[in-house]
Amino acid sequence: MTAAAQREALFEYLLRLGDNCLILGHRLSEWCGKGPVLEEDIALSNIALDLVGQSTLWLDLAATVEGAGRDADALAFKRDVLDWRNFLLVEQPNGDFAQTIVRQFLFDCFHVELLQALTKSANQEIANIAAKAIKEAVYHRRHSGQWVIRLGDGTEESRTRAQAALEQLWGYTRELFDGDAIDEMMMQAGIAIDPGDFHENWRDAVTAVLGEATLTVPEATWSIGGGKKGVHSEHLGFLLAEMQFLPRAYPDAKW
Amino acid sequence: MTAGNDWPLWEVFIRAREGLSHKHVGSLHACDAEMALQHARDVYTRRREGESIWVVQSTDIIASAPADKESLFDPADAKIYRHPTFYEVPDEVECL
Numbered sequence: 001m002t003a004a005a006q007r008e009a010l011f012e013y014l015l016r017l018g019d020n021c022l023i024l025g026h027r028l029s030e031w032c033g034k035g036p037v038l039e040e041d042i043a044l045s046n047i048a049l050d051l052v053g054q055s056t057l058w059l060d061l062a063a064t065v066e067g068a069g070r071d072a073d074a075l076a077f078k079r080d081v082l083d084w085r086n087f088l089l090v091e092q093p094n095g096d097f098a099q100t101i102v103r104q105f106l107f108d109c110f111h112v113e114l115l116q117a118l119t120k121s122a123n124q125e126i127a128n129i130a131a132k133a134i135k136e137a138v139y140h141r142r143h144s145g146q147w148v149i150r151l152g153d154g155t156e157e158s159r160t161r162a163q164a165a166l167e168q169l170w171g172y173t174r175e176l177f178d179g180d181a182i183d184e185m186m187m188q189a190g191i192a193i194d195p196g197d198f199h200e201n202w203r204d205a206v207t208a209v210l211g212e213a214t215l216t217v218p219e220a221t222w223s224i225g226g227g228k229k230g231v232h233s234e235h236l237g238f239l240l241a242e243m244q245f246l247p248r249a250y251p252d253a254k255w
Numbered sequence: 256m257t258a259g260n261d262w263p264l265w266e267v268f269i270r271a272r273e274g275l276s277h278k279h280v281g282s283l284h285a286c287d288a289e290m291a292l293q294h295a296r297d298v299y300t301r302r303r304e305g306e307s308i309w310v311v312q313s314t315d316i317i318a319s320a321p322a323d324k325e326s327l328f329d330p331a332d333a334k335i336y337r338h339p340t341f342y343e344v345p346d347e348v349e350c351l
Contacts, residue, residue: 037262039283039294046297139296146289 001185009185010123011066012085013192015075016182016228018058019086022076023236024107025051026243027094036097043143047104050136057129077247081237088227089172091236098151098161103169105144109205110176111137113198122190145209152213163215170218175225177202264313265291267298269305277309285310 028048035041059072070078090107094100115137118130151162177199179187186192210217226232246253262284268277280299285291291310300308319327331337 037284039285039298043294043297046301143293146293150286150290 006185006189007065007067009182010189010191011062012182013186014058014062014065014126016085018055018062018072018075019084020055020090020107021051021058022055023084023086023239024090024104025049025055026239027090027092028100028104030094031100044100047140047143050140054129054133054136057132061125061129073247077244081232081240082230084232084236084240085228085230086236087172087175088224088233089169089176091227091233091239092169092172093235095165095168096161098158099165099168101144101147101151102162102165104140105148105209106169106173106206107176108137108141108144109202110173110198112141113201113205114195117193117198121192126191148209148215149213152210152215159214162213166210166215167218170220171222171224174220174223175227178225180229262286265295265310266313266316267291267295268309268311269295269299270307270309271305273306277307280304282313 025048028044028051031041031044032048033041035044055076056072059075063071063075087107089103092099092103112134115130115134119127119134121127121130148162151158153159177195179194179196183192183194187194207217227236263286264282265285266282267280269280270277283291283294283298285294288310292308295308295310299305
């Protein structure tokens with residue numbers, strides 16, 4: 001394999017890491033000022049900031065690897081929807097609080113496993129970012145996991161909403177573990193592991209919490225992916241329109 | 256933001272550094288102890304203010320009554336001999 005192809009694959013892989021964090025972080029930031037209580041508003045905003053911070057690290061590195069003169073801001077604010085590489089799961093709308101929490105929990109469980117693996121990456125810069133990010137991800141999982149239990153094992157209404165959120169989002173989780181050619185190249189280079197390798201760990205972690213929450217693990221009756229290849233749901237365009245408006249309308253604005 | 260009105264109030268204590276004691280920093284609402292800890296972390300330690308958190312339900316704190324102030328505290332006013340000011344400190348003593 002040529003060095004150029006290798007670099008191209010690494011760039012794509014880093015975009016996936018960065019885009020997942022940025023899109024989910026932006027989604028969570030939509031709760032800012034609208035949280036169910038002040039304390040939870042701050043908690044969600046903290047998590048949003050953690051994720052946006054992580055995305056900066058990943059996209060900085062992606063920009064360096066690409067070597068085309070773009071920086072993290074250019075990657076965040078000047079890419080159109082087809083160039084985004086995040087999972088469909090993270091771009092799904094916030095819905096009600098249960099939907100936000102379930103989406104977060106399903107991702108957090110994946111995120112911890114992924115970062116754990118990346119701390120052992122042959123690429124030292126990736127390993128360093130992962131080591132920093134995993135501390136945050138472990139807290140995110142604790143936060144969302146506790147909420148899943150509270151909602152599931154809560155009132156009839158919270159339970160119904162949490163179960164509905166699970167049914168609605170479960171089909172998007174398959175994509176988190178489906179490896180493709182890029183994953184294969186990262187694996188060969190010792191940079192990452194096959195995401196399928198931690199599907200079982202993820203399932204165990206999720207199942208344990210759902211059990212405690214008296215919620216039912218949904219039947220995998222449908223699944224859809226494509227986000228990591230740039231095929232997105234209709235929601236991402238609207239998110240980008242809001243997120244990218246300012247830097248596009250006022251290029252290089254400083255504040 | 257009204258949903259939290261029926262959640263109990265918790266008092267938050269943060270220890271800034273090893274060796275210091277926990278200090279009261281404020282209060283918050285939470286529906287259980289784990290949530291109180293997490294909220295305390297998110298609200299009061301965002302700028303690395305601490306390395307240990309205590310949360311206590313406000314109703315579990317037994318407070319002295321303001322009306323008892325005179326009988327509880329005024330008698331100490333007349334006992335200045337309890338302050339360590341009646342002996343000479345030798346120059347050699349550095350830490351006191």
